[in-house]
Amino acid sequence: MADRMQKCVTRARRVATKRPPAQRIADFGEIRSDLGVEEAARQAARCEQCGTPYCQVYCPLHNNIPDWLKITGEGRMEDAYHLAQATNNFPEICGRLCPQERLCEAKWACTLEHAGHGAVTIGGVERHVGETAWAEGWVRPRVPQRLSGRSVGIVGAGPAGMAAAEELRAAGHEVHLYGAHARLGGLMSYGIPEFKMEQQVVARRARLLRDAGVVFHGNRRLGREITLEGLRLRHDAVVLAYGAQLARGLDTPGAELPGVISAMDYLVSSSRALIRETETPEIDAADKWVVVIGGGDTAMDCVRTAVGQGAAGVTCLYRRDQANIPGSAREVEHAEEEGANFDWQSQPEALMDVPVDVIASRPEGPGMRGVVRAFRTRLAASGAGGRLVPERVPGSGFEIAAMLTDGAVAVTAQGRIAADRDSRMTASDGVFAAGDARLGPSLAVWAIREGREVAAAVARYLDIVAGHAELVTDDATS
Ligand SMILES: Cc1cc2nc3c(=O)[nH]c(=O)nc-3n(C[C@H](O)[C@H](O)[C@H](O)COP(=O)(O)OP(=O)(O)OC[C@H]3O[C@@H](n4cnc5c(N)ncnc54)[C@H](O)[C@@H]3O)c2cc1C
Numbered sequence: 001m002a003d004r005m006q007k008c009v010t011r012a013r014r015v016a017t018k019r020p021p022a023q024r025i026a027d028f029g030e031i032r033s034d035l036g037v038e039e040a041a042r043q044a045a046r047c048e049q050c051g052t053p054y055c056q057v058y059c060p061l062h063n064n065i066p067d068w069l070k071i072t073g074e075g076r077m078e079d080a081y082h083l084a085q086a087t088n089n090f091p092e093i094c095g096r097l098c099p100q101e102r103l104c105e106a107k108w109a110c111t112l113e114h115a116g117h118g119a120v121t122i123g124g125v126e127r128h129v130g131e132t133a134w135a136e137g138w139v140r141p142r143v144p145q146r147l148s149g150r151s152v153g154i155v156g157a158g159p160a161g162m163a164a165a166e167e168l169r170a171a172g173h174e175v176h177l178y179g180a181h182a183r184l185g186g187l188m189s190y191g192i193p194e195f196k197m198e199q200q201v202v203a204r205r206a207r208l209l210r211d212a213g214v215v216f217h218g219n220r221r222l223g224r225e226i227t228l229e230g231l232r233l234r235h236d237a238v239v240l241a242y243g244a245q246l247a248r249g250l251d252t253p254g255a256e257l258p259g260v261i262s263a264m265d266y267l268v269s270s271s272r273a274l275i276r277e278t279e280t281p282e283i284d285a286a287d288k289w290v291v292v293i294g295g296g297d298t299a300m301d302c303v304r305t306a307v308g309q310g311a312a313g314v315t316c317l318y319r320r321d322q323a324n325i326p327g328s329a330r331e332v333e334h335a336e337e338e339g340a341n342f343d344w345q346s347q348p349e350a351l352m353d354v355p356v357d358v359i360a361s362r363p364e365g366p367g368m369r370g371v372v373r374a375f376r377t378r379l380a381a382s383g384a385g386g387r388l389v390p391e392r393v394p395g396s397g398f399e400i401a402a403m404l405t406d407g408a409v410a411v412t413a414q415g416r417i418a419a420d421r422d423s424r425m426t427a428s429d430g431v432f433a434a435g436d437a438r439l440g441p442s443l444a445v446w447a448i449r450e451g452r453e454v455a456a457a458v459a460r461y462l463d464i465v466a467g468h469a470e471l472v473t474d475d476a477t478s
Pocket residue numbers: 097098099155156157158159160161178179180181184185186187188191192193196220221222223241242243244267297298301434435436437441442443444445447
């Protein structure tokens with residue numbers, strides 16, 4: 001039923017219901033259900049339809065949010081999907097994964113949030129619009145109308161590579177996607193845990209790409225099974241979208257001990273078991289005392305994965321306080337509900353391999369012998385970046401027993417591929433870069449934007465090579 005807009009004052013913000021912690025720990029499934037048809041329309045109708053929609057400005061894809069909210073409020077769901085899809089290849093994925101509180105629903109982006117009424121549930125509505133489209137059969141492969149006779153090779157099948165592949169295929173090119181793993185999805189399949197997004201959400205997008213004619217070559221790693229020179233000979237253009245590559249390990253003494261696991265190794269092992277590539281996780285936290293070091297989103301994914309695997313206990317150490325975590329406050333809330341402990345303002349100084357009888361603070365477990373020695377911190381005057389600097393509180397040392405500890409792994413920016421900002425081309429002719437490989441570790445929504453932009457850049461380049469367009473150089477413009 002059509003609903004009038006601007007219901008912000010009379011109608012409260014509602015998000016989709018969270019499933020009870022015990023249920024979601026047991027099945028690893030998504031934490032929230034769909035908003036549902038009536039609530040999605042009710043929430044969409046809260047939109048103020050601002051003259052200058054800052055939500056659209058702060059969305060990395062510049063989604064036409066007020067318009068698809070309006071159409072959803074009127075119950076015109078198919079139109080809403082096509083409008084959402086026009087700027088976003090994967091609306092139902094962004095609806096789930098985006099940290100909306102830092103993007104379109106932030107107080108600087110949504111007038112209602114700014115005014116204290118609670119932001120419009122943009123992410124929840126976007127997910128609902130996408131899910132409705134899948135259920136109704138409105139999501140179809142973008143099969144090209146005509147073929148260009150040109151071929152593009154894309155290295156990396158994450159959101160950047162997948163979005164680029166969809167756009168380039170729709171434009172008529174032959175598209176080959178190469179991935180280091182057996183499945184498409186990149187970190188969406190092998191990093192982001194199921195409680196944030198279930199695998200079938202990525203798998204059906206992968207099927208759609210194949211149905212559009214994109215050819216996927218799994219288990220092909222650049223530098224091993226394939227080379228850049230080989231790809232350059234085979235394709236008219238190559239896009240490097242292989243994600244952020246370098247992991248920053250812990251620089252704490254003892255970080256090299258066998259019980260210290262990098263966050264990505266741990267999450268990939270859990271994902272591979274969940275998608276049945278292995279029978280059980282190669283790294284399993286079941287019955288172990290787990291210490292996770294760090295306060296970012298990856299650390300939070302490790303915390304919640306360990307709880308879900310049945311760890312005896314999970315403690316997260318972070319050197320600043322809860323108000324200053326780099327990750328999402330929403331994720332901390334979910335983890336706390338599920339039973340994780342947080343030791344805020346605690347910093348590890350050594351990881352040790354010691355016999356279990358040294359440990360007093362935990363019940364004994366078979367083979368348990370790791371210890372994290374840590375100290376408490378206080379936050380002192382701002383550092384160079386404006387953030388409070390943690391300082392050691394004298395005499396505050398303590399120890400926590402741990403079988404498995406986890407480096408708060410962020411990927412350093414040093415491994416980024418340099419590419420021209422506008423043409424997206426690297427120093428090598430016809431070789432382009434996109435996604436985390438170009439930006440450093442970022443978000444799925446930015447990777448999708450990168451994929452769309454690199455596809456447009458490649459299409460321009462192929463036109464130039466074919467002589468259909470002119471290359472504008474600095475000489476020509478000056
Ligand atoms: C644990 C974790 C949780 C996250 N949670 C969120 C979240 O909640 N919300 C959000 O928006 N973002 C999240 N992110 C970030 C998001 O997943 C990434 O920003 C996004 O996936 C980057 O997309 P991409 O396509 O550039 O690269 P990736 O997703 O990293 O994909 C890279 C692709 O390249 C392939 N590849 C790698 N090396 C090679 C090689 N040598 N040869 C061939 N192929 C190769 C891989 O197989 C993969 O297909 C999270 C990241 C992590 C690590």
